[in-house]
Amino acid sequence: KAGVTQTPRYLIKTRGQQVTLSCSPISGHRSVSWYQQTPGQGLQFLFEYFSETQRNKGNFPGRFSGRQFSNSRSEMNVSTLELGDSALYLCASSLSSVTGSSYEQYFGPGTRLTVT
């Protein structure tokens, strides 16, 4: 089975611009989560989508948004980029159910976003 794929792998943007990151989960996985990794804040949960609905949300400003399509692929959007948004953005997919999940998440290689 192919793993989680993320595109693009590297991205350089200017402050004030917006960016869209893409994630394709493992086939059959309906849950997709996004995390931000920075040296200062570590790994922080952004949001999770399950069956095209946002199921959980972390403590990030509204500039961070996402969506999930019917094929479970997910996109994450950051508007009005700030220097502090420079980070590795990781996508993870998981088997899951409506009522809960004890399944592990499988991570993609990440998108390295640099904001100048």
Add this chain to the structure above:
Amino acid sequence: AQSVAQPEDQVNVAEGNPLTVKCTYSVSGNPYLFWYVQYPNRGLQFLLKYITGDNLVKGSYGFEAEFNKSQTSFHLKKPSALVSDSALYFCAVRDSLTGGGNKLTFGTGTQLKVEL
């Protein structure tokens, strides 16, 4: 709120010696606990998880972890370390009271260095 602590930023061990990477957690319900490893410029790789059952969990690449409810700990262990085990290790927790969902809270990570 759930939290995870990894008290050691770095652990050094000689190849062939046993290794332990420490993790303690705090959750309001029963914990779902995970260990992940990250190699440079890569995403996170799943090692093992504790959901319920035996307190000693076996995972990938010869790693195992011991769940201790009274000490709220979930330490990662390996009987004989390899130089190739050198990487960044993350402990994570999902609170069972979260309900449906895959929100993970990660520790700050422990850099493992295995020397010849």
